Amino acid sequence: MTLAGKTLFVTGGNSGIGLATALHFAREGADIAILARRADSNAVAKAEIEALGVRCLTIDGSVTDETAVEHAVAATVKAFGRIDCAFNCAGLNQSVTPIESLSLEEFSALMDVNARGTFLSMKYQIPAMRAQGGGAICNCASAAGLIPSAFQVAYAGAKFAVVGLTRGAALEAAKDKVRVNVVCPGATTGEMWLQFAEQHPDRAALALAKHPLGRVGDKEEVAAAVLFLCRDATFTTGHALPVDGGRTTG
């Protein structure tokens, strides 16, 4: 119980990697606040987290909605007194589409959830953490935020943006003792990859062949990396940590 009395604020925390991370932190004793869409999923996640003996606050809303993000951060501080750690995990995957066929609507939606959502989350988390004397933010990009991806350029562009937002925010927030890092999962047993693998089995097999460890990562392995960055990596900030079975080693 290394996080008793601490809190984690997690976006997209009612499923996949976000929920796995929420549960991982909860097993260490942290109280959990979730900002996510889908009230029914929030209720299920809340019950699962509270069963571990910690408090859980859920806020129904989208990370693309500035009012919702501002409210969620304020509600968490009000309920728990502080936000020690934040994991900005809400994300959206792209259809497999050549750039000339990709609609502006889909491009914008990918930028909205992945890049704008990360921006808005940090915009309100950093002042809250500064006010309490420090904190740790972990964003969620992707191996696709570090190396190129054909036919999913908007997703990759948005994830590259998440890495860039992270590094700049880390420099800005360091003086406030707020660390900002980003995990970059490869193929992982979150919803995004599982859905992709089901829809595009041939592409998924090709992608997996580029992961030297030769298997899909478990969402628990991403959760463990987020815990390391938030709890143990006290001198690491502005860092992009791949959890990708060696995918980005080239």
Added chain:
Amino acid sequence: MTGQLANKVVVLTGAAGGQGRVAARLLVAEGARVVLTDRDPDGAAVAEDLGASACYLAHDVADRDGWARVVAAANARFGGIDGLVNNAGIAGRDTVETLSAEAMTRYFAVNVIGALNGIQAVLPAMRERGAGAIVNIASISALRATPGLVGYGTSKWALRGLTRNAAAELAADRIRVNLVLPGAVDVQMIKDAEASVGKAGVAAQVPLGRVAAAEEIVRATIFLLSDAASYITGEELTVDGGWCA
């Protein structure tokens, strides 16, 4: 024994140095049994302080034959090898104009070939186990130019290259190979720098506004050695207070 490294056997080189002593202590605190090596016989006292979970061998990482003794000791004393930390290294100030071929060869002999020797030496034992984790200790000098440290810095770039290639090649054996890149740490090298530019001068270059405690570097090493990092290989983990953000 509980801890992040419970039941793991780890070989740690350079264990008598400032960073190495802290690493040895924390590895054991996390449940590891450790084979400590160093050219400096003070390593014996480091091992003695840690009790039955540690043993020491006088050893120069650049000496290939010496590695056979290290592996034999790990097998005999602790029954195998799960982890290797290539922590031994030499540092020094040089300029491009004046660095001698002999000095450059020495940096490579210890900082690069020493690590290669270690990786090659532990491979059979790790394959026997069916998995392994290797952590090489570089420096943020492997990410950027560090004028005045050309020999040291270039050798750390090479160690970074070795790490990536070893990660890609050894993944099939479930052997993970990762790199830790410390920035300014509260050890002798930084004390020397502080003597020339002042303590505030060094800290002012670090976004977090301070130098690292040696423990903070070791926390990164422990994570990468542990099963918590089981899907991480070829990673270059900076522990630099945001210096290279």
